[in-house]
Amino acid sequence: MKLNIIVEGRSSAFEVPDQILFEASDFFDQMNADMDKGWQMSRDWVDNPNAEQRCQIAAEKMLTAIENENEKLLMLMAAYILKTMPGVRGVNIDITGDMNETDIIMEAESNVPLGPIF
Secondary structure, eight states: OEEEEEETTEEEEEEOOHHHHHHTHHHHHHHHHHHHTOEEETTEEESSOOHHHHHHHHHHHHHHHHHTTOHHHHHHHHHHHHHHSTTEEEEEEOOSSOGGGOEEEEGGGOOOOOOOOO
């Protein structure tokens, strides 16, 4: 599956092998268990993040993975987003420090052309 990742207006298609969605299920379960306890989302504390907020949290981790050139974490966060929100086409990651401003782009609203793979 592909996830379009947009950072600072630069769009790239990231390919996530289907098997990762299943092989990382224990990792995803742990992420969800951690988020079930609540999460600090920029200035706001969220007691129980919904699916979109969970994907915004994962996108924030994805940005860190891109900055640190950590492809394994990038792959896991992309897979988590694809698994958490079926029909997602991409994420437009906010870089201003407010993860609440990260946009999750669903299939129906996607008109962003896919670029080269990271």
